[in-house]
Amino acid sequence: MNQPGIPRFGIWLPVYGNWAGTDPGRERHDASFDRSRRLLLEAEELGFETALLAEHIINPLDNNLDQLETWTATAALAALTSKIELIAAVKPTLFHPVVLAKLALGIEEISGGRFAINLVNAWYRPELERAGIRFAEHDERYAYGREWLQVVRGLISGARVNFSGKYFNVTDYTLRPASRHRARPRIYVGGESEPARNLAAELGDVFFNNGWPVGQIRANIADVARRPRSGAPLRFALSAFVIARETEEEAQEVEHELARVGQFQDLTHLLGSADPKAVMFQSARKYPHIGTNGGTAAGLVGSYDQVAQRILAFQEIGIDTFVLQFQPFDEEQRRFAHEVIPRVHRLNRFQAVSAAPVALAAG
């Protein structure tokens, strides 16, 4: 997936319009395909290696706001890019697993082997309930998601699937073409609860953490890593919102400014529509932040050197992929690529050299 010691950096495309609220002077709400296309092409140029498209059918901040559709956008972006991985989030209740597996293999084909899914088990009740789709209780959503992923994983691997469960019955089903590039598209799992952790350990390739402080993530990784699993070791990714500047003081000033315009960090109206059992929101109350999915709570706010060092601290506990939010997006993803990524590489090289055995000169 990536070379040992070299983390992968990625971006959250702004499918909701932006990540820290509309700020008239700096960033307006723009969930257009054109904007995501532009940002992604530049991210690819800048050396980002992955990009996530979250999935919501209606915008959870305000249903009247634009929301970019995940799967159509991902397919189109797959045709326009050539190197970067594209991760599309999916909520199992929205697609039958056979249909979703076919879409996934379609984008795998269009992208030439760069496609991944992020399985997420839903928290925003109105999205389903107002469409007349049952919003099952938390653990039942995961039981459904587990059967769903068993079917999808088999089909995207090119296997002939016979599955008989509580929710799905699939008989003698094979999808062609399977991936022409590898065994199958990668599977990320995003969620924090017990069943989310079991699901990632059993059927995922990457456990996708929300951006909580390093101590919390260390505990989460240790807990997930000891669960039963077969096959290659589970990998760990982290979501985070970055504010990096020359000095810590400048970064903190920006943080205060973004907190003033923020939408996601005031959880009051979101919590009214969220599943109270969603562990993600329980953690969100514990760690106030800007952005979504942990955002600034990961601590990637500070001088360029501080942010690079904190990334290294996450690497040391097992994170190898960082999927990032910025605001304003264009300017800040550029700044991150120019100022922070080279520092992370330097720190990694320095660590590798210091860890290497010292060759004693023959005397």
Ligand SMILES: Cc1cc2nc3c(=O)[nH]c(=O)nc-3n(C[C@H](O)[C@H](O)[C@H](O)COP(=O)(O)O)c2cc1C
């Ligand atoms: C990295 C990451 C990305 C996520 N993306 C989405 C998303 O695109 N759409 C969505 O509805 N939920 C998303 N979620 C939220 C999960 O659905 C959420 O964790 C779940 O609904 C609550 O489950 P939990 O109790 O296991 O945390 C994401 C979670 C993580 C960690």
